[in-house]
Amino acid sequence: MTTHPMALALLFALAAALLAGLAWSTALRARRQRDASGERLAQVERRLAEQRAAVGRAEALRAAAEAELRASEERYVAAMRGSQDGMWDWDIASGRVELSPRWKSMLGFEANELADNLEAWRARVHPDDRPALEQALAQALAPVVADARFEHEMRLLHKDGSVRWVLSRGVGMRRAGGSPYRMVGQDTDVTPSRRVLHVLQAVADGTAGAVGEAFFPAMVRHFARALGLDCAFVAECADQPATRVRTLAYWAEGSLHDNFEFALAGTPCEAVVQDGSACFHRSGLAQMFPREAGWEAYLGMPIIASDGRTLGHLAFRHRTSLGDEILVDSVYRIFLARAAAELERIQALARLRAGASPAGVPAS
Known part of the structure; x- marks a missing residue:
């Protein structure tokens, strides 16, 4: 059977249309796949860009934090350098410790008399305080410590053999990995405040159980x-008005002595009692007051009653000159107030006894 040419043409046209549709559909699917892949790739690229930005921000924050830490450390060091306290600068790797001239002078040394090394530094620490210092430094420089600040109170040995109490403060500096490479600090002399505490504790303990007349011997001793x-x-x-005083307790050369009465004229006690103010002579006492022959220094303080009257005074004398370390005013105020209260009580009791009459005799 023969196919009509027109039908054959239609078949070819239909086949061509089918092939064209198939090609278009295939191209569409391919384009959609390319678009989907491109979108996924774009999403991945966006996420990578966001992560890179986050890393950049974190790096910037870390750099800023490190810069602020360095600036803070530099400000701390600069503040210490401007302080009047003794500064030290410890290079941990080399063991070199730079001791400032002020630090050395606190202990009585010239700048060239102490070496700038770890051995010279620690040699000035009291032997009994060295283990505690080592422990405090180790704790401040431990890897787990975020804030490597150091604060420790200890005794340092003065050139003349005496002991100076210092409050030592420092800051540790670390590398990016956290390992310490340097510590800078300063030592503040707290000997005077330590001395005040020592005197306060000693006199408070010594007079705790003493009342009335027994208080005065305990206080002076x-x-x-x-x-x-x-x-x-x-x-x-x-x-x-006061021209004479009588002792309630007198301690000299290591022991208590009998009480006595003396005239104020020609003694440093006269100004204390009559003016109601403290009087301190560091040296040259006997030259100013010949009656005080054999004594070099004097400190006297008035005992003031609750109504403002001067009841008496507390005085110290010494065979050699004295420095300002004797001036522990806060301690004296406490015990002068206690002495005034005891003295007022004793005088009130004496007035009561004097006013009491024997049996059957009217009071005058």
């Missing part, structure tokens, strides 16, 4: 011992 003085006494006014 423990003041003299705590302060390392040769003589201490407390006296009350024997007349008014």
